[in-house]
Amino acid sequence: MKGAQSWFILALLVVVVASGVQVALKSHEVRRLHAELQAAQRTQDELLAEYSRLLLERSTQAAFHNVERIAETELSMQFPDAVERLEP
Amino acid sequence: MKAWRHYLLVVVFFGACAGMAVRVVYLNVRDSDFLQGQGNARSIRTEPMPAFRGVIYDRHGEPLAVSTPVMSIWTDPSFVTLDVSAVEQLATILKLDPITLQMELRSDARREFYYLKRRATWQEYEDVRALGLDGVYFQREYRRYYPAGDTTAHVVGLTGVDDQGLEGVELTFNDQLRGQYGRKVVLKDRRGQIIKDLEYLEAPRFGKDLELSIDLRLQFIAHRELQAAIAARQASSGSIVMADARTGEILAMVNEPSYNPNDFSRSLGHGVRNQAITDTYEPGSTIKPFTVLAALASGRWEAGSMIPTAPGYYRVGSLLVQDPLNRGTISLNTALQKSSQVAIAKVALDLDPRAVYDVLTRIGIGEYMGVGLPGEAAGTLNDRGLNNPVVRTTLAYGYGLAISPLHLTQGYLAFASGGLRMPLTILKQPGPPRAERVIEESLAREVVEMMESVTAREGTAPGARVPGYRVSGKTGTSRKVGAQGYDETRHVALFAGLAPASDPRFVMVVVINEPKGEEVGGGAVSGPVFGQVAGRALRLLGVRPDAERAI
Amino acid sequence: MTGSLDRTLVFSWLMILGLGIVMVASASVAISSTLLIKHGIYLGLALGAFCGALVTPLEWWRQGHRLALVASLALCTAVLIPGVGVEVNGARRWIGLGAFSVQAAEVCKLLLLVYLAGYLARFHDDLADRPVALLRPLAMLALPATLLLAQPDFGTVVVIMTVAIGLLFVAGARLRHFLLLVVLGGAALAALAVLQPYRMQRLVSFLNPWEYAFSSGYQLTQALIAFGRGEIFGLGLGEGIQKLFYLPEAHNDFIFAVIAEELGLVGALVVIALFALLVVRILRVARGALDAGDRFGGYLVYGIGLLLGIQALVNFGVNTGVLPTKGLTLPFVSYGGNSLIVCCTMIGLVLRLQLEHSERG
Incomplete structure (x- = not known):
């Protein structure tokens, strides 16, 4: 067996194996990240849904009727007459 | 050892290896479709x-x-x-x-x-x-x-x-x-x-x-007041349209009857029509300011020009134009304030045959407007018969044409904006509107000032007044057309106006259909609705009061 | 020293080993990222054992061949004792030694080969003449075989018995005696299969896996799907789907299916070819030793060649659905464990034999 040549082939083999392992690991990494992306998209979807619900709730709470009713009944507020108004 | 045993072993082993190779070829190539189908059935899914x-x-x-x-x-x-x-x-x-x-x-x-x-x-x-x-x-x-x-x-x-x-x-x-x-x-x-x-x-x-250009608060106020008025007057329906005087954006548009869009069980049909844009009416006296405008623009008339209206009626061909009472000789301004049919008829006949018609078409009345809502009515306004004095006279006080509340809003927008025509829109506009001058600014201002007298105590619609603010507008009452011509018992009460008169922020048109009871006129029925809504709107919009301090 | 070694043998071995590392990396990464590291540790141990075998004179093994039988019996017994043997999935195959564990059957394979080689070297001359000489080693093997069956480990027994019969053939047994043995062996196999019903179940599901695709045939159908997906050039390294929990033991017994899926027909044929090459070169070394008169070394390396070859073939067969499912690894390729260490030790023995002869020559 010719020594130098054999060692060279051996070194090549090691490099090939190392890069092969990296290829395998990286392609799995791609899949893992893809799954992460999917999860993030699901979260986004859920947050959008949550946002739409909160939007509705706020709009119900802050409805003009509601604010006016609370102002007049609970806070005893009233519109001033024209005479009472102060001109700046 | 004997060589043949060794070689037999090697051959048998090679044979087995070759067998395996053939099997793999079968699986990877021949059975590939079937196997992939099985695999895909287990691993491939359609996801929404x-x-x-x-x-x-x-x-x-x-x-x-x-x-x-x-x-x-x-x-x-x-x-x-x-x-x-x-x-x-x-x-x-x-x-x-x-x-x-x-x-x-x-x-x-x-x-x-x-x-x-x-x-x-x-x-x-x-x-x-x-x-x-x-x-x-x-x-x-x-x-x-x-x-x-x-x-x-x-x-x-x-x-x-x-x-x-x-x-x-x-x-x-x-x-x-x-x-x-x-x-x-x-x-x-x-x-x-x-x-x-x-x-x-x-x-x-x-x-x-x-x-949208809609302001939900104004929408709420307008809807509430409209509902209240319709209930009080036992009217069949009604609409309010309110638009920004500076941009043409529609701030509120409400109708009664309405419907609850959240209710799935509701049967479609009742209250679905957006009457503010789909229904057309004869606008009646609300057209008079345009006649006055045409008169001022002709240079032959001024606000103070005197017009004899005695004895309270006036015959134009087969048409008898009547005022409710003999007002004697009144100024053009008073004619507008009191909504005198006789005075307006005389003014109209003095003008060029196309003068009023031209003003109306120039500001966009009777056209398809493309506001962005379905079912918009184009209305009817044409120049047929303008040579006939009767046609000219009726047009001058708002008969012989049919327009929607939206058209009327467009018309008054021209006054409120100081003589500009701009598209009414239902979408919020990112920038200033495409405005086109259709009336000389001074004339527009003059008509606005004249219309202010309508909401004065002696005017036809004192109920449209808002304390602390100057309000301009014009009432209108038209009879509905029934099976046998005009129906004397079914009316449309209109009020079209703008506020504050010194620097208008919005125009508003109130239409109430078939009010019942003693009072059926625009001043009595629709004017107060305008006043209520405008009052709340002016305060909500933070508009400074422009009237002399109320006493 | 390296000049005398068979370069084809060494490189085909190293290529199989290297492919093993890559495929274990690919097949195990979805399950656990630590498996690859463990595989590396096992590989280190295996290369250590390889070097140990390379520097140990074969004479040492020859002298200890009787002891090897005793040791294998001891191992097979120990693994059955509760507390010593660890039970996994209903089978006692492991002896726990702290972080490390010993798979009794794997070690026994080597020990029994040493024993057989020693026996055949001693009684070589009797084999052709006295049929009893044929039966004696088989009888001796029956003891550890029975213990292995008790684990139960049917696959290892089949492999060892096949290797033993093959060795007897090489050693010069008469053809009619030999054929009789084959028939007897076949009958014993059949009897075992029938006596133990769960084997029958496996047998049936292997003949028609799609009918049992969601029960006993599950693993096989998933392996076959892997082959089908691979087509000619495969899905690409790391792109396999079956290893994603569809195919159990993807990094272990069923790694050949993963190779076929990711590297395609081409990859699978290369693996088969590499094994064929490796085994033939090993057998060539063994024949050289026998021709030179070294009976122990010759029979031992013949046994090694046969064992590696048969185990690879059985593994291919199981993966492709031609043989019933057995817990047999693909030598050098499957994930770590005792198999890797033992197989590398065997290569060490092969090269040691070659070394001893080239020194003498």
Whole structure:
């Protein structure tokens, strides 16, 4: 067996194996990240849904009727007459 | 050893290896399609990609239409039998009758799909999920909510079961609002994780949000006052349209009767029509300011020009023009203030035959306006018969043409903006409008000032006044056309105006259809509605009072 | 020293080993990222054992061949004792030694080969003349075989018995005696299969895996799908789908299916070819030793060649659905464990034999 040549082939083999392992690991990494992306998209979807619900709730709470009713009944507020108004 | 034993061994071994190789060729090549089919059946799935319809906002970002996911809750009676306590818990949460539910589940025991509740609220869904019952499933759907309900129903419209717009801006801007689920083919591992997107069958389409020019607060106020007036006058219907005097944006548009777009059980039909744009009326005296404008523009008339109206009637051909009483000789301004038919008829006949018609067409009355809502009526206004003095006379005081409240709004917008014509829009405008001068500014201001006298104590609509502000406007009362010509008992009460007169912020048209009772005129019926709404609107918009301090 | 070694043998071995590392990396990464590291540790141990075998004179093994039988019996007994042997999935195959564990059957394979080689070297001259000489080693093997069956480990017994019969053939047994043995062996196999019903079950599911695709045939159908997905050039390294929890033991017994899926028909044929090359070169070394008169070394290396070849063939057969499912690894390729260490030790023995002869020559 010719020594130098054999060692060279051996070194090549090691490099090939190392890069092969990296290829395998990286392609799995791609899949893992893809799954992460999917999860993030699901979260986004859920947050959008949550946002739409909160939007509705706020709009119900802050409805003009509601604010006016609370102002007049609970806070005893009233519109001033024209005479009472102060001109700046 | 004997060589043949060695070689026999090697040959047998090679033979076995070759056999394996052949087997692999069979599997990888010949059976490949079948095996891949089996594999794909286990690992390839079609996944929905959610996307929903855009939100409709008012001009201040208040939501008017929102799509939100709801959960339909179902069970499979053929597969699971829910025990009594589970059914009771479900019934409590979903507000169903436990005994009926129990019976239905038992009697439908062979069905594979039973809706416990369609489109349950999110809270109901979370409560049911918290029970952790086996055999209760959830199915996601979208439901469109209209938080302002009947107040904005005509403007916003509604969508059908397939999430397509049926009415209002939901219909006209459907293409923009529409959201559509996408579908993709994915590769999943055995645990259900998506490893790879293989193919996009349909890209998801996210609906774009829409910002309307509507101010929800003004919409609420207008709707409430309109409802109150219609109830008080036992009127059949009514509309209010309010537009920004500077931009042409529609701030409020309400009609009665209306409907609740959130109510699925409602049968479509009643109250769906957006009368403010679909129905046309003879506008009556609300047209008179345009006649006055034509008179001023002719240079032959001034606000103070005196017109004899005695004896209170005036014959034009076959037409007898009448005032309710003999007003004697009055100024043009007073003619407008008191809405004198005789004076206006005399002015109109003095003008060029096309003068009034030209003013009306120049400011856009009787045209299709393209405001962005479905069902817009073009109205009828034509120049046939203008040579006939009778036609000219009736046109001058608002008969012989049919226009919608929207047209009237457009017309008064020209006064309020100081003589500009700009498109009325239902969408919030990003920049200044495309305005076109159609009236000389000084003339527009002059007519506005003259119209201010209408809301004075001696005018036809003192009820339209707002304390602390100067309000200009004009009343109108027209008779409806029945089977035998004009119907003396059915009226349309109109008031069109703007405020504050010194620097108008908005124009508003109030139309009340077929009021009952003693008073049926625009000044008495619609004027006060204008005053109420305008008063609240001016304060909400933070407009400084421009009137002399009220005493 | 390296000049005398068979370069083809060494490189075909190293290529199989290297392919093993890459494929274990690919097949195990979804399950656990530590498996690859463990595989590396086992590989280190295996290369250590390889070097140990390379520097140990074969004479040492020859003298200890009777002891090897005793040791294998001891191992097979120990593994059955509760507390010593660890039970996994209903089978006692492992002896736990702290972080490390010993798979009795794997070690026994080597020990029994040493014993057989020693026996055949001693009684070489009797084999052709006295049929009893044929039966004696088989009788001796029956003891550890029975213990292995008790684990139960049917696959290892089949492999060892096949190797033993093959060795007797090489050693010059008469053809009619030999054929009789083959028939007897076949009958014993059949009897075992029928006596133990769960084997029958496996047998049936292997003949028609799609009918039992969601029960006993599950693993096989998933392996076959892997082959089908691979087509000619495969899905690409790391792109396999079956390893994602569809195919159990993807990094172990069923790694050949993963190779076929990711590297395609081409990859699978290369693996088969590499094994064929390796085994033939090993047998060539063994024949050289026998021709030179070294009976122990010759029979031992023949046994090694046969064992590696048969185990690879059985593994291919199981993966492709031609043989019933057995817990047999693909030498050098499957994930770590005792198999890797023992197989590398065997290569060490092969090269040691070659070394001893080239020194003498």
